[in-house]
Amino acid sequence: MKLFYLVTLLFGLSSLSTTLAAKSFSASNLYYAAGLTDSQSTTFLEGLQSAGVKVLRVWLDGQSGTVKGTPINGFSSLQVDGPDDWDDTVLNRLDSFMVKANKYGIKLLISIHSYNALEAANDFYGKWYGTGDFYTNTDAIGYFKKRIAHVMAHVNPTNNKPWSQSSEYIFAFEAQNEAMHQQENPSALTSWQCTMAQAIQDNLSGNTGILVTTGGGAYLSNSLLDAYFSCDALDVLAIHAYGTGDFATNALSPYVDRAKDAGKMLIMQEWGACYTDASNNNCNGGSALNSGTRDSNIGKWAASIDAAGIPWFYWQILPNDDPHQGWDYEVGVDDVNWEALKAAGLAAGNADAAFDFSAYLL
Template sequence: MKLFSITTILYGLSSLSGTLAAQSFSASNLYYAAGLTDSQSTTLLSGLQSAGVKVLRVWLDGQSGSVKGTPIDSFDSLQGSSPSDWDDTVLNRLDTFMVKANSYGIKLLISIHSYNALEAANDFYGQWYGTGNFYTDSNAIEYFKERIAHVLAHVNPTNGKTWSQSSEYIFAFEAQNEAMHEQENPSALTAWQCTMAQAIKDNLAGNTGILVTTGGGAYLSNSLLDPYFTCDALDILAIHAYGTGDFETSALQPYVTRAQDAGKKLIMQEWGSCYTDASNNNCNGGSPLSSSTRNANIGDWASSITAAGIPWFYWQILPNADPHQDWDYEVGIDDVNWEALKAAGLAAGNAEAAFDFSAYLL
């Protein structure tokens, strides 16, 4: 039997570890997922699974009627006209949905609030504080910490555990989608983000199986503000981008290196390909692109993001045909452009990532 020195063995293990690259993944958004019927969720989740999707991002804002061509089972926002006005319908709906998603190999990224609701004054935060004072008023900050605590303390009856303990179902939490969208007060925004990220961490109570992320900005650079890289409570920095220059591998790579150096992970949490020939970052109006042109856009831009080593979340994949409304980035399962997006999602899952998410995926 041939004997090997400890040095030789350690060198071999080191060489092996260098060849084991982290795997990337694709993901999607559906902010009104809590309103899907059972048959709609089956269509969505089976389609997502076929495209290699590993995470679905959902919101807790109320929705009713038909949204993006999806007739939904209406539900109210988590909070209404006052801090004590709780309606857990959205949480209860997502209890069922997250269990079903798990069976398709998919976890949820849960956005605890949205700037959209704040701007529309759909709940007391917008009514009382607007889009400015919400981030600086001490009472608003404390009320929002209570919202975080309420969400993470919610118990899923299927596993009998709180959401804070349910890493088998939940990939990550974010405090707010596109917080302070116009970034009128960046120092207040970044302080608020880190404060709320810490509040999420505190309510996770040591569970490191669920990540904490930002909710993105309006484009690449304002999604990745300097203080985010030094906030200990943030695990992921999320990019929202629709301008095609922000999809370029060369534009993304410096941020990848910076995130790696800071011990952070990056995701492209929102991106999309406009259905029309309007500017991609202002997808209103215009004439429909040919299917082949849009297919090429989806494939090319997804490839550029993937080549930078960043997992991506498409905005949005629908369980129905896309009705082509304003801000038309959606792709319906088995509808026009679905095969192109599906191929891009599967390619992402076979690509190397700059960040290791393997412990957080099914």
């Protein structure tokens, strides 16, 4: 009888452990979210919610015209012609967007700058420093710290709190999308990344409800540089990967173990399934895949990332049909392949996670 009770107790504890295991989640990117109209954002957020999406990653770089088939309300870059030439339109737009997203159970990951803007000289950083000096010039580093402070001190009129204290709306901050993309000077990059992560932490002023993350790299291994694991200011290390080998569970698992040992968490911050038969890491050109083949690719690659216990952010879910332009990974809400991506997103929310993000999600 005692043995029976012991077995029952152990089984109950095992079941409780399984029940309480942290769950993963799905997320997405939309770099021009600040340009959506109210009706576009409603369609978009309803779609994200139906797919179980918990976080949306957005950027602060200027956009205008029609982007990925979405006719948007244009907005300028946050800093235009100089370090003190502020245009807060993008911040003001995102104030209302993040409040609306909250009602759909979604928080934002704020990318404070992008290498893309730097490379294209869309703001003064690219014009003054280019992609080389930006990471090493003392003035550039100082100006960028002021940019971080400006963004995080911005007050949302709905809650009357600065973004740095708005954990009900914001999941995480990152300094730059794909910083030093080609990694010509890794030591300078890792120093810059940790310096800016510390600047973000300093501006959080002790608020532990918002995470600090990197902005990924070009593929798995160069997203997770050695120095990132020992940078105390970084909470999350972000992976960007489009090569299918980088989606494999056995490729991801060693990094999961290393992150756990270092007290870090991982996210697959960008990944996608090519619409065409071009190489997945060079999805530019080629002929359209059979929709069933792409559905299968989305499902199996998402499941492989899930099996490693890493939450993922798809590149990108659109509020409209995908126009099938170059580098075509996008899936539109209710468009071809949407049901497959929606199913994958919901499955991610039921998958066991290697990291517990529950305190940072709605």
